[in-house]
Amino acid sequence: MAETESRPTNFIRQIIDKDLQSGLHSSVTTRFPPEPNGYLHIGHAKSICLNFGIAKDYQGSCNLRFDDTNPDKEDIDFVNSIKDDVQWLGFQWNGQERYSSGYFDQLHGYAVELIEKGLAYVDFSSQEQMREMRGTLKEPGTNSPYRDTSVETNLAEFAKMTAGEYTEGHCVLRLKIDMTSAFMCMRDPVIYRVKFAHHHQTGDKWCVYPMYDFTHCISDAIEGITHSLCTLEFQDNRRLYDWVIEHISIDTQPRQYEFSRLNLEYTVLSKRKLIQLVDEKHVFGWDDPRMPTIAGLRRRGYTPESVVEFCKRIGVTKMDNMVEMSMLEACIRDDLNANASRAMAVLDPIKLIIENYPDDQVENLTAPNHPSDENKGTRQLPFSKEIYIEADDFREEANKKYKRLVLGKEVRLRNAYVVRADRIEKDADGNVTTVYCHYDEQTLGKDPADGRKVKGVIHWVSASQGLPAEIRLYDRLFTVPNPAAEEDFAACINPQSLVIKHGFVEPSLADAEIGNALQFERTGYFCKDKDSREGRLVFNRTVGLRDTWTKTDN
RNA sequence: UGGGGUAUAGCCAAGCGGUAAGGCAGCGGGUUUUGAUCCCGCCAUUCGUUGGUUCAAAUCCAGCUACCCCAGCCA
Numbered sequence: 001m002a003e004t005e006s007r008p009t010n011f012i013r014q015i016i017d018k019d020l021q022s023g024l025h026s027s028v029t030t031r032f033p034p035e036p037n038g039y040l041h042i043g044h045a046k047s048i049c050l051n052f053g054i055a056k057d058y059q060g061s062c063n064l065r066f067d068d069t070n071p072d073k074e075d076i077d078f079v080n081s082i083k084d085d086v087q088w089l090g091f092q093w094n095g096q097e098r099y100s101s102g103y104f105d106q107l108h109g110y111a112v113e114l115i116e117k118g119l120a121y122v123d124f125s126s127q128e129q130m131r132e133m134r135g136t137l138k139e140p141g142t143n144s145p146y147r148d149t150s151v152e153t154n155l156a157e158f159a160k161m162t163a164g165e166y167t168e169g170h171c172v173l174r175l176k177i178d179m180t181s182a183f184m185c186m187r188d189p190v191i192y193r194v195k196f197a198h199h200h201q202t203g204d205k206w207c208v209y210p211m212y213d214f215t216h217c218i219s220d221a222i223e224g225i226t227h228s229l230c231t232l233e234f235q236d237n238r239r240l241y242d243w244v245i246e247h248i249s250i251d252t253q254p255r256q257y258e259f260s261r262l263n264l265e266y267t268v269l270s271k272r273k274l275i276q277l278v279d280e281k282h283v284f285g286w287d288d289p290r291m292p293t294i295a296g297l298r299r300r301g302y303t304p305e306s307v308v309e310f311c312k313r314i315g316v317t318k319m320d321n322m323v324e325m326s327m328l329e330a331c332i333r334d335d336l337n338a339n340a341s342r343a344m345a346v347l348d349p350i351k352l353i354i355e356n357y358p359d360d361q362v363e364n365l366t367a368p369n370h371p372s373d374e375n376k377g378t379r380q381l382p383f384s385k386e387i388y389i390e391a392d393d394f395r396e397e398a399n400k401k402y403k404r405l406v407l408g409k410e411v412r413l414r415n416a417y418v419v420r421a422d423r424i425e426k427d428a429d430g431n432v433t434t435v436y437c438h439y440d441e442q443t444l445g446k447d448p449a450d451g452r453k454v455k456g457v458i459h460w461v462s463a464s465q466g467l468p469a470e471i472r473l474y475d476r477l478f479t480v481p482n483p484a485a486e487e488d489f490a491a492c493i494n495p496q497s498l499v500i501k502h503g504f505v506e507p508s509l510a511d512a513e514i515g516n517a518l519q520f521e522r523t524g525y526f527c528k529d530k531d532s533r534e535g536r537l538v539f540n541r542t543v544g545l546r547d548t549w550t551k552t553d554n
Numbered sequence: 555u556g557g558g559g560u561a562u563a564g565c566c567a568a569g570c571g572g573u574a575a576g577g578c579a580g581c582g583g584g585u586u587u588u589g590a591u592c593c594c595g596c597c598a599u600u601c602g603u604u605g606g607u608u609c610a611a612a613u614c615c616a617g618c619u620a621c622c623c624c625a626g627c628c629a
Contacts, residue, residue, distance in 0.1 A: 014570095315567050
């Protein structure tokens with residue numbers, strides 16, 4: 001595909017360049033740290049490409065770490081799908097995958113250390129009380145009555161928490177920082193809560209679980225992460241990240257840098273909303289081809305190369321953004337134009353009968369699989385007296401701008417002969433059902449000998465040899481560019497996001513591979529769906545061909 | 555006067571004191587047995603705004619404006 005050859009340059013790579021030049025670091029270690037509470041989406045792809053891309057370009061390494069500190073929301077199925085998706089994108093993490101839960105013992109030890117230093121305390125205030133004491137954005141908070149509990153008592157109480165002697169919500173372990181800080185996250189943040197939940201990695205070993213802010217920075221430090229990259233909403237949390245690292249006995253010093261998350265028009269990219277789409281059955285599942293998930297894009301026919309290229313094109317900055325869908329579509333078209341084999345399929349068939357063609361003759365025409373890449377070879381295309389053409393490709397009358405078949409005029413059948421439409425048959429509703437025509441048998445592979453010009457070319461499928469197929473056409477999932485900004489985003493789901501056609505495809509597609517990209521000429525890019533069964537072909541439209549005609553004229 | 559961030563074309567985005575890259579989209583034209591592809595051309599006298607410093611400012615300074623994030627025992 002047409003890749004932008006230059007290496008990406010962005011503010012994070014500039015920081016890394018500086019750190020390497022100054023000798024602060026001699027190598028780079030990054031990490032991709034998803035919480036296994038859902039499937040990965042295209043926004044995660046941006047982070048994956050950033051983290052793994054940096055590791056690759058700087059000869060460093062990138063860890064895959066599951067940030068699994070909240071067993072209520074997490075599931076082993078999600079960790080498996082995430083591993084699959086990262087590998088599908090073409091990246092390999094350093095060694096085994098890691099888990100924050102793998103550090104629970106160490107994390108607990110650091111919590112005890114902070115208690116011993118008088119920097120953490122067990123708080124028995126209710127959640128409501130804690131909220132009141134936290135203050136507001138403009139007013140400082142007030143100290144908890146438990147803030148001055150002795151170290152010995154705190155040690156004992158935390159031990160009891162850990163031993164399961166307190167119920168959920170009864171108490172938490174908090175850091176003792178500053179209840180008047182302008183950073184809300186520094187107002188004595190909770191770092192451990194009681195939770196009697198089964199964990200997919202640690203089972204029932206724990207009934208206290210550490211919070212994100214306490215876990216993430218320490219996990220980074222344990223793994224020797226040099227540059228911890230996350231999204232903008234964690235900018236305030238960086239103060240807490242640094243505070244924790246500074247106050248525990250650990251000798252590495254990871255630094256956090258934040259970049260803006262991806263927003264894509266006409267879809268949603270928040271885990272919560274995607275979960276809702278699946279749970280409320282607005283889509284058929286996480287891998288529904290309309291979903292912006294990696295699994296959905298894959299099933300839709302997007303290639304890993306196209307997704308990586310997209311991430312390269314959108315760049316990495318700190319600016320809030322809303323990327324147009326056309327950017328993503330351009331990436332997959334670039335890839336598939338170069339790499340997809342061509343085929344013919346008729347989505348809205350009407351019959352075309354060639355009256356001067358022998359009744360039972362079936363001719364095997366040879367067609368190239370790609371217009372410019374001869375290495376892709378050729379295929380056999382059976383031609384017969386009765387064929388299907390697209391209903392849109394015929395009109396009883398039309399102006400000269402219409403380059404298809406018109407009654408009394410000629411058109412080229414792609415890879416075959418020139419035909420002239422003579423008469424038609426209509427159904428009760430007045431729709432054309434059959435076009436009768438004559439073909440010029442001298443026009444196979446060459447223009448008419450008498451020099452007459454035939455400007456139009458239309459695709460077709462032999463009626464007797466073609467295979468019936470279900471063809472699924474996808475459109476944007478939402479009717480508005482920014483559904484996340486709506487009061488009820490689910491109310492903006494596009495009712496036309498899936499349109500099913502029953503058409504015919506050329507017989508060479510009988511054993512197409514699931515997911516393998518094809519171009520249905522003049523129509524778009526497609527791939528066979530996993531729902532296909534013996535005798536029941538199902539194709540997904542990945543993206544239509546660029547179309548500068550139906551847009552303007554018609 | 556809570557704090558933290560961000561402002562360059564319709565969208566994404568380079569730029570880092572020396573006179574506005576690139577991509578997407580769009581618009582013209584050429585080639586074409588895909589209205590695709592490909593090719594050629596056009597598309598910011600101006601960088602949120604107002605001042606200041608300078609021979610020189612998108613880049614430095616000050617004020618202003620707009621937008622995003624923060625008051626989970628979520629991440």
